[in-house]
Amino acid sequence: MKVLYFAWLRDRVGTGEETIERPADVATVGDLMAWLAGRSEGHARAFADPALVRCAVDQDFAGLDAALDGAAEVAFFPPVTGG
Template sequence: MKILYFAWLRSKLGISEEDVTLPGHVTTLYQLIDWLKSRNPAFEEIFQDLSVIRVAIDQEYVTEDIPLGNAREVAFFPPVTGG
């Protein structure tokens, strides 16, 4: 699975994307986030407040803990404002 990080998340992690093989117990979005947090203190820091992070799975915006199924891509980004 490809994971993409945008804006300040990319800056704090020092990477813009990575390809990962998920452990078998990771089957939902929140399990993915918990697994990422367990990998590195930087992930723990950026995911401590999920209210400031938006998520898209296969380029579709999601707002709840959903099964990852056969997702190919998960993107994490800050809320976008326009004007």
């Protein structure tokens, strides 16, 4: 699975993209965020406050409870505002 990071998440993780093997027990976006937070100090900083992170699964906005079965790409980014 490809994981993309944008804006300050990319800065904290230290990369804009990585390919991971998702563990079988990581079934939702929330599970993935928790698992990623354990990968490094940068990941932990990026996901320290899940309320500040938005997500898209295969380019569709998704909540923390969104299932990852069959997903090829997950993107994490800060809340988007317009103006």
